[in-house]
Amino acid sequence: xxxxxLEIDGNKVQVTDGMTVxxxxxxxxxxxxxxCHHDKLEPFGGCRLCIxxxxxxxxxxxxxxCVYLAAEGLVVRTRSDKVDRIRKTILxxxxxxAPDAEVLKELAQEYGADKDRFEKDPSFCIHCGLCVRYCAxxxxxxxxxxxxxxxxxxxxxxxxxxxxxxxACKECFPLCPTSYLQAAFVLTESLAFPAQQKxxx
Amino acid sequence: xxxxTVDEIIDKxxxxxxxxxxxxxxxxxxxxxxPNEALIRVSEKLEVPVAxxxxxxxxxxxxxxxxxxxxxxxxxxGTACHVRGARRILDIVQDLTGIKPGETDLEMKYSLETVNxxxxxxxxxVMEVDGKVHGKVIPGKAGDVLNKYE
Ligand code: SF4
Ligand code: FES
Numbered sequence: 001x002x003x004x005x006l007e008i009d010g011n012k013v014q015v016t017d018g019m020t021v022x023x024x025x026x027x028x029x030x031x032x033x034x035x036c037h038h039d040k041l042e043p044f045g046g047c048r049l050c051i052x053x054x055x056x057x058x059x060x061x062x063x064x065x066c067v068y069l070a071a072e073g074l075v076v077r078t079r080s081d082k083v084d085r086i087r088k089t090i091l092x093x094x095x096x097x098a099p100d101a102e103v104l105k106e107l108a109q110e111y112g113a114d115k116d117r118f119e120k121d122p123s124f125c126i127h128c129g130l131c132v133r134y135c136a137x138x139x140x141x142x143x144x145x146x147x148x149x150x151x152x153x154x155x156x157x158x159x160x161x162x163x164x165x166x167x168a169c170k171e172c173f174p175l176c177p178t179s180y181l182q183a184a185f186v187l188t189e190s191l192a193f194p195a196q197q198k199x200x201x
Numbered sequence: 202x203x204x205x206t207v208d209e210i211i212d213k214x215x216x217x218x219x220x221x222x223x224x225x226x227x228x229x230x231x232x233x234x235x236p237n238e239a240l241i242r243v244s245e246k247l248e249v250p251v252a253x254x255x256x257x258x259x260x261x262x263x264x265x266x267x268x269x270x271x272x273x274x275x276x277x278x279g280t281a282c283h284v285r286g287a288r289r290i291l292d293i294v295q296d297l298t299g300i301k302p303g304e305t306d307l308e309m310k311y312s313l314e315t316v317n318x319x320x321x322x323x324x325x326x327v328m329e330v331d332g333k334v335h336g337k338v339i340p341g342k343a344g345d346v347l348n349k350y351e
Contacts (some may be wrong), residue, residue, distance in 0.1 A: 136250070145252025147259040158251050 123182035159192035279318030
């Protein structure tokens, strides 16, 4: 694989072809905030928080760094007024759903996001897909998936599979940025396989 | 819906996972809804996770995961019908049947659905029952339309 050189926040960075801008920044020790990215999972591009500004052949545009490939001569700015403004709005939108999520609160402070800017709609899940993708890609159990779409999209456990697999695994639990996953699991468990719950206690 | 029919549909598409949506559509049109057993069967034979099938089944409005009633009531909420009072027609139909869009009543008589333009705006407000269009429905007459169906 050939090496490419790009510039991130004024630093020349060398990476191999095929790497994303996020990976390139990570290699150079430059931090870009993410919510839906996970090293073991395929790039997803769901949360948009990792947005950065890139300049290529004189054109500037906003791209999502976890799915945008690094290219020779690319100039990347991981922080700028525009980047910060977009991240702030993204956070404010997410906070309308999960106002008490620690991860979001910390980021909100960094970007000056106001958790009360938008009317609250506490659905708690922010659709990062970490649980769904981890179960599918790493564990290959498909015990949890998304259902519905748009504003009604939510996660849903498949009770038959969850009853068999989840209690012994729970590896996705710490991945959830809002803890909604745990709540959804307990709910599924008490509705669909409560007897088993008692036994394991 | 018996499992043989499901198998026949699956076999028609040579058990290929890339035909998943087509298979689901066939089951839907054969049975008017997608029972869990059928979906599990499809999942096993096509080797596609149930979670994936569930996502698709809930994503597209063409699929239903609940049984459908004998009569399918569609109320048009398109712009033209909307300004001509579709909302009131919907409210009345909801009151009379006791169900909301997407639901089926306990007697399995009606399934209610809203649609966004049936293409005959000049007849608005329009309600369609079992494919038959009833145009220029006035709120007081919505009940009469429903009563035509047993
Ligand atoms: S439940 Fe948590 S981990 Fe799963 S998609 Fe929602 S926010 Fe992400
Ligand atoms: S980390 Fe890039 S979109 Fe979520």
